[in-house]
Amino acid sequence: MAAPTPAAIRLPAGVRDYLPRAAGVRRAVTERVMATFESWGYRRIITPLLECADVLARGLGQSTGTSAIHFVEPTGGEVVALRPDITPQVARLAATRLAAEARPLRLCYEGAVTRISSRPGPAELAQAGVELIGATGPGADGEVIALAAATLAAWPAADVRLELGHVGPVGHLLATAPSPAARDRLLRALRDRDRAALARAAAPWPAATRRLAEVVLTLTGPADEVLAEARRLAWPVAVKRALAELAAAMAVADELGAAGPGRAAAAPRLLDLGEVRGMGYYTGLRIAGYVAGAADAVLRGGRYDELLARYDAPAPAIGLAVDLEALAEAVGADARGPACVVVVAADRRRAARVAAGLRAAGHHVVVGLGAARAGARSFGVDVVVDLTAGVVVGPASQVRIGAGLEPVALARAVAAACVAPPPPPPPPRGRRAASNTVVSSRSRARS
Numbered sequence: 001m002a003a004p005t006p007a008a009i010r011l012p013a014g015v016r017d018y019l020p021r022a023a024g025v026r027r028a029v030t031e032r033v034m035a036t037f038e039s040w041g042y043r044r045i046i047t048p049l050l051e052c053a054d055v056l057a058r059g060l061g062q063s064t065g066t067s068a069i070h071f072v073e074p075t076g077g078e079v080v081a082l083r084p085d086i087t088p089q090v091a092r093l094a095a096t097r098l099a100a101e102a103r104p105l106r107l108c109y110e111g112a113v114t115r116i117s118s119r120p121g122p123a124e125l126a127q128a129g130v131e132l133i134g135a136t137g138p139g140a141d142g143e144v145i146a147l148a149a150a151t152l153a154a155w156p157a158a159d160v161r162l163e164l165g166h167v168g169p170v171g172h173l174l175a176t177a178p179s180p181a182a183r184d185r186l187l188r189a190l191r192d193r194d195r196a197a198l199a200r201a202a203a204p205w206p207a208a209t210r211r212l213a214e215v216v217l218t219l220t221g222p223a224d225e226v227l228a229e230a231r232r233l234a235w236p237v238a239v240k241r242a243l244a245e246l247a248a249a250m251a252v253a254d255e256l257g258a259a260g261p262g263r264a265a266a267a268p269r270l271l272d273l274g275e276v277r278g279m280g281y282y283t284g285l286r287i288a289g290y291v292a293g294a295a296d297a298v299l300r301g302g303r304y305d306e307l308l309a310r311y312d313a314p315a316p317a318i319g320l321a322v323d324l325e326a327l328a329e330a331v332g333a334d335a336r337g338p339a340c341v342v343v344v345a346a347d348r349r350r351a352a353r354v355a356a357g358l359r360a361a362g363h364h365v366v367v368g369l370g371a372a373r374a375g376a377r378s379f380g381v382d383v384v385v386d387l388t389a390g391v392v393v394g395p396a397s398q399v400r401i402g403a404g405l406e407p408v409a410l411a412r413a414v415a416a417a418c419v420a421p422p423p424p425p426p427p428p429r430g431r432r433a434a435s436n437t438v439v440s441s442r443s444r445a446r447s
Helices: 018-037 053-067 087-095 138-153 168-175 178-194 194-199 207-218 223-231 239-258 262-266 324-335 349-361 406-418 431-446
Strands: 050-052 067-074 081-084 105-114 124-133 160-166 218-220 268-270 286-290 298-302 315-325 338-345 364-367 383-386 391-393 398-402
Touching: 018 105, 018 124, 018 138, 018 324, 050 053, 050 087, 053 081, 053 087, 067 168, 087 105, 087 124, 087 315, 124 138, 138 239, 138 286, 138 298, 138 315, 160 239, 168 178, 168 207, 178 194, 178 207, 178 298, 194 207, 194 223, 194 315, 218 223, 223 239, 223 268, 286 315, 286 324, 315 324, 338 349, 349 364, 349 406, 391 406, 398 406
Parallel strands: 160 268, 338 364, 338 383
Antiparallel strands: 050 081, 067 081, 105 124, 124 315, 160 286, 218 268, 286 298, 298 315, 383 391, 391 398
16 A cells, blocks of 8 residues: 555644654743742643533633534534633633632633634644632732733743733723724724824814824833823823722732842833723733744733623633743743753663663653664754763763762753853953953943
8 A cells, every 4th residue: 555645644724743842842831831820829720622612602702603613512412612712611610610719719720722713823722821810909910910920031031021901091982982983993093003094083083082092002112101191191080090000000010020030020011002902801901921032922811800790600800821832932942841861871770770860850861772872862862971981962062971970960960961161251352451341340230
């Protein structure tokens, strides 16, 4: 029989395989994100891939018909759906099995979701997220802002930023539209960030409202500056109150972040009050997190106080979700898991003893590829420990080892072999250049 062609052995559109290295990076990203969530007191839950279609539709609203994959369960005839989002499942749990639990609930999760879209893109996504249910006000919002910052700060080598928003200003403008058509024109202009179209769309509004519409797209930039500027405008009382609560939430986030890693407090924080994404879902604060190298936000969230009512259990709620695949692709080498090590030795028993010590130190170890190390690197490992030659060979450097090296010292040698050596020092310079170097160092110390 003829061998199958590559075209015959294929995957559906929008899904992918992860080979060992990529799978290791994604696993490391998932574990670090979940460890951050759990360190803030969020308890892990696991929800099923399948939901009853009508129950899932409560949480997804009108989107379920276009985004969820439906089929009839063959044994019972129930119409079920593959989950396109995990937040509705958390809402279902909060309204049923966790209904008697004290509020607020702090829950976290990770898992795959499957979506159908008419646009090109992934059909299967890996998500991790948190939900804070039963808490409202600046304290709850500030906690989730700080947690979003801490999640981004878990990647020391990444260039990250956090962008906040609030539905209040744009929601007021849309609510005061003189007609549905005018509302649609305004929403389209805001979505396209088209100031000229926005001015035309706002022309039928009263003068005061028209001025607010014309400036809302300019309310973007450093969070503290934009918020101060927005609060000087002539918004109605409800929007002024929302902006005051946003300021209070940012202050809470600053207090919580100041006690954590320095990067969490130092990450750039922006504010965009003209963003319209999620206007039909979010009811207050919006959050987005960006990492250099990712085409779009890797973290999104906000306040959604109306979702639990769809499950007959009204309660305030706020949460966020992380796109684990996009984050893994962006952070790359910064998310490497334990090194995969091959121990090569003529004496298999000695190799096994060394391997046991390295496994106890957290490494993944293979024994018995033979005396030669030539094929070991092509096997997909990170480090080769050649006991016969007395050398540890890593992707970045090579470390000599003695015959009787203790397991702890050997584990250090393996770690050192994974780290590139520092660049050589620059050549000596003249006296004036050296003096300038000293001054520059002092300047950095003051800053």
